[in-house]
Amino acid sequence: MLLDPQRTVYRSFGLGSSYFKVMRFGSLLKYSEYRAGDRDFPDVPPHLLEDLYQMGGDYLLDDKGRVLLSHPSKDPMDRPSVAAILRAADPAGRSL
Template identity: 75%
Template sequence: LNSSFVEGAQMWFEQTGCNYNMVLDPQRTVYRSFGLGSSYAQVMKFGCLLQYGEYGAVDRDFPDVPPRLLEDIYQMGGDFLLDDAGKVLLCHPCKTPFDRPTVNDILQAAERAKL
């Protein structure tokens, strides 16, 4: 496993205080299987750039990531909820960097899985 992936993951854990398990996917096999990719056009849209610009006005910092660890700044994310067996309960590939499902959407998907 590429040491930059491990270093980047460790840095993320330190900066966020998160204690969840993490799976590293350097070849982005799982990432692509969920239909995710990169989009210069979506990341560089005026609305996204405006929102990034507002971070300074509200004293919100970007994650502190050394440039050597940045591989694909145009990578689009997504939110996925899986059950213990790996069945996908919620699939939300982001249309923009700020596109996320609501908490209610996630909770409803989890509730539907109980039925």
């Protein structure tokens, strides 16, 4: 896990912010499920709310810094599958 408060690595991966991707209907519908299901939103520290429209991604690097998996999120709910992460972690197909 990498903490990048200045977003240097974040920008080097070409990530940015998008009002339209974060506020699109599918995302808002997913957020509304919390209210409909009477569930609480996760607590978010105030300093992480600086850029509500920040788009994320999932990246897996090896010990030499080579990128094994690059998955920039298309929307806030977009994540790679566990199978994709495991395949990227062991491209030779050995059992982890």
